[in-house]
Amino acid sequence: PTLAADHYLYRGQCVAMEQLAHVNKWTPTLADGTAKGSYKLVAWRTKLGLVSWRGTVGGKPHAFTQLRSTYRHEADSAIGFQMFNDPAEMGSADAFVASANNVEYAFNWFYVNSTESAYFNSGLNPVRAAGSNPNLPMKAEPAYEWQGFDPATNTANYAPLAAHPRSVNQDYYVSWNNKQAKDFGGADGNYSFGAVHRADLLDRPLKAGLQAGRKFDRGSLTALVEQAGVTDLRGA
Missing domain, CATH: 3.60.20.10 (Aminohydrolase, N-terminal nucleophile (Ntn) domain)
Known part of the structure; x- marks a missing residue:
């Protein structure tokens, strides 16, 4: 069926989207002489989250939502x-x-x-x-x-x-805004996590040192962390 832009089909029923709106206003001050103005922010909410995009599927208009x-x-x-x-x-x-x-x-x-x-x-x-x-x-x-x-x-x-x-x-x-755990994927839509992650700059020298029998103290461990912080991951 033909639906208005603020309605959608969900589980076979026509449902109205919920409008979420907020108006930001400002007026001139001594510090900022910008002329008085305002703008309105509008978002549409469905039973499957907020509308992020609109497009067509098979020539029919669709709303694409994101839900967490x-x-x-x-x-x-x-x-x-x-x-x-x-x-x-x-x-x-x-x-x-x-x-x-x-x-x-x-x-x-x-x-x-x-x-x-x-x-x-x-x-x-x-x-x-x-x-x-x-x-x-x-x-x-x-x-x-x-x-x-x-x-x-x-x-x-x-x-x-x-x-x-x-x-x-x-x-x-090791922790450096870690990538996902072993055998687990990143969050939906997150394609930046691959086989290489900057935590490797900490893990690789630490693992090599331990395997070679090296003992780390606070100073040597801090030096390892500082070296990782100034190393280009792609170059390494």
């Missing part, structure tokens, strides 16, 4: 951060992992105490529909949505803690 699992749940991660600040919830590597699992944003977290070290990748990772490809646009149909997706609450079925990248007492860790 934490949308409209931004404050939920406060639980995890509160646990980080509670010594009772951070007394061991296992306790750290349990606490970090309550942070719903995708972050690489590291932990150390006097006897243990650990790593955990947090995130509210929805379980994808079988056969869906996160690198390609998907139809707004239940067969392609996240499993158990409820558009009214923006909730779905999520990967359990055991499915998250994590480790305890690894030989050593």
